[in-house]
Amino acid sequence: DAKTTQPNSMESNEEEPVHLPCNHSTISGTDYIHWYRQLPSQGPEYVIHGLTSNVNNRMASLAIAEDRKSSTLILHRATLRDAAVYYCFSWSNFGNEKLTFGTGTRLTIIP
Amino acid sequence: SAVISQKPSRDICQRGTSLTIQCQVDSQVTMMFWYRQQPGQSLTLIATANQGSEATYESGFVIDKFPISRPNLTFSTLTVSNMSPEDSSIYLCSARTGMNTEAFFGQGTRLTVV
Numbered sequence: 001d002a003k004t005t006q007p008n009s010m011e012s013n014e015e016e017p018v019h020l021p022c023n024h025s026t027i028s029g030t031d032y033i034h035w036y037r038q039l040p041s042q043g044p045e046y047v048i049h050g051l052t053s054n055v056n057n058r059m060a061s062l063a064i065a066e067d068r069k070s071s072t073l074i075l076h077r078a079t080l081r082d083a084a085v086y087y088c089f090s091w092s093n094f095g096n097e098k099l100t101f102g103t104g105t106r107l108t109i110i111p
Numbered sequence: 112s113a114v115i116s117q118k119p120s121r122d123i124c125q126r127g128t129s130l131t132i133q134c135q136v137d138s139q140v141t142m143m144f145w146y147r148q149q150p151g152q153s154l155t156l157i158a159t160a161n162q163g164s165e166a167t168y169e170s171g172f173v174i175d176k177f178p179i180s181r182p183n184l185t186f187s188t189l190t191v192s193n194m195s196p197e198d199s200s201i202y203l204c205s206a207r208t209g210m211n212t213e214a215f216f217g218q219g220t221r222l223t224v225v
Binding site for chain 2: 034036042043044045046049085087098099100101102103104
């Protein structure tokens with residue numbers, strides 16, 4: 001998977017929106033952008049993925065830049081349960097690529 | 112989707128012994144992986160568990176230390192051999208069900224070597 005860069009940490013107030021950025025400037029044309037998160041003492045869990053268009057699901061929204069070199073994970077109304085480490089990846093959906101974790105962004109939610 | 116169960120969830124082991132961790136998926140998956148996560152760190156991929164053949168290890172990990180089995184499409188084991196305190200970590204199993212799918216993770220096995 002192509003290299004991604006994320007801020008090491010972010011803070012947000014509870015019940016406010018959170019925008020988590022990710023740069024993936026070397027992404028190839030067919031690679032999808034995936035986001036996962038790891039809650040304390042749990043294994044990582046899938047959050048969302050997309051290719052070119054913005055995506056929404058019950059957990060979050062994914063905004064993808066027009067040039068696809070960056071994306072933003074949006075939590076519309078952060079709760080304490082959203083405190084986690086968030087990882088973004090650019091990953092082929094058609095190969096058997098392993099998932100290689102970077103350092104991710106540790107999100108702290110302030111009550 | 113796939114649900115992954117890992118056993119044991121935690122263990123405390125004596126140095127020099129071995130521990131086998133089991134990973135069971137509730138559906139057939141194409142890819143299975145094993146990760147290690149040391150305290151406060153990100154996940155490091157140990158190997159890809161290949162069904163019916165030898166696992167593919169990442170740099171820094173060897174079969175003698177981390178033998179892996181994958182006898183079928185739903186089950187894999189990771190053995191941590193001849194353990195030392197440096198092996199104290201969380202070990203996680205992951206699986207992918209095929210094209211256009213996300214990866215799923217077990218809850219991890221917290222290993223402490225004393």
